[in-house]
Amino acid sequence: MNKKAVITGGTGFVGSNLSRELLKQGWEVFIISQKEFGYKNIEDIKNKLNIFEYDGNIQKLINFFKDSKADVVFHLASVFISEHKTDDINLLIDSNLKFGTHILEAMKESNTELIINTGTSWQHYNNENYNPVCLYAATKESFEKLMEYYIQGENLRAITLKLFDTYGETDTRPKLINLLNKFSREKTQLDMSPGDQVIDLVHVDDVVNAFIQAYEYLSENKSVKNEEFAVSSGREIKLKELISIYEKVTGNKVLVNWGGRTYRKREVMNLWKNFKKLPKWECTISIEEGLKRMPN
Structure with a gap:
């Protein structure tokens, strides 16, 4: 059944x-x-x-x-x-x-x-x-x-x-990867925070x-x-590092104005680490592989 x-x-x-x-x-x-x-x-x-x-x-x-x-x-x-x-x-x-x-x-x-x-x-x-x-x-x-x-x-x-x-190929939300695609395609400047926050x-x-x-x-x-x-992917990446990875993997240049906007009131600068991992589950898709799958 x-x-x-x-x-x-x-x-x-x-x-x-x-x-x-x-x-x-x-x-x-x-x-x-x-x-x-x-x-x-x-x-x-x-x-x-x-x-x-x-x-x-x-x-x-x-x-x-x-x-x-x-x-x-x-x-x-x-x-x-x-x-x-x-x-x-x-x-x-x-x-x-x-x-x-x-x-x-x-x-x-x-x-x-x-x-x-x-x-x-x-x-x-x-x-x-x-x-x-x-x-x-x-x-x-x-x-x-x-x-x-x-x-x-x-x-x-x-x-x-x-x-x-x-993130993923079918994501239509105005999230970071989609914004990078949009601004690199349009060759317009993307205002971002100073970029020292860490993401997973x-x-x-x-x-x-x-x-x-x-x-x-x-x-x-x-x-x-x-x-x-x-x-969790098990990999912490600074926002600045992510932009570099994105440009290297996709070949697309992003015109980033670092510091063009301020950090949020409670920006997450350090990720949560004191967690348990789900038994038998592993993250199998690296950010590099995931970005290769994304439509440009």
Whole structure:
């Protein structure tokens, strides 16, 4: 019998790639979407997915879970805002806490036991046990605290994967690699910070494999109730170094104005290091190989 997965955030960058890989492996895939975000990232596989459009009605969500009878929930949906404004607070809370709690309640009501949750390395500013870089990171931590009740009180079992930076060929977000492609192609100047911050880039194929490995680990180890692991390439790269690697690999010159903008209020200058690695998972795609795959 085919395994069944519910994916939240299935129309996003990582979620769409996870959906594709699970379909390749013979899973039946259910995604929870919101119509306003569209289906651009999954047009090639949309007709192979079971799609539930969430409108905030928890009873409809519970019924969907009861019908789907999923083996696991991959919870990737969230709103990311690096520096929030006052008007962003409701969006962050509704998306990252309220919706997530609706998912947990639906799992409880449908006897769906396993969840692979998504956290962020930004929960660990200055490599501290908990020091959120921003309100987004604080909502990620808060959701883990909410999840603890359902683990202790309702017998859910969970793994949280804390992600560093992700990238890949199908990424349409205005993230760093895409910006480098854009500005090198247009031959326009890119204003950047002084460039001494350190980043950890993990290719989306490796990230997807981590989610699948996390499910297998949780499924096979019945004693695991709630654990967290980082999804790290194991390689720290200064922003200045990344630009050099990008130019060498792609042959594209980037006109960078170093110091053209200031660092963020809580720029991550040193990465989180005190983490556990997911058993049996390895990062297999180097930044050099990943950049070779990127469309120019």
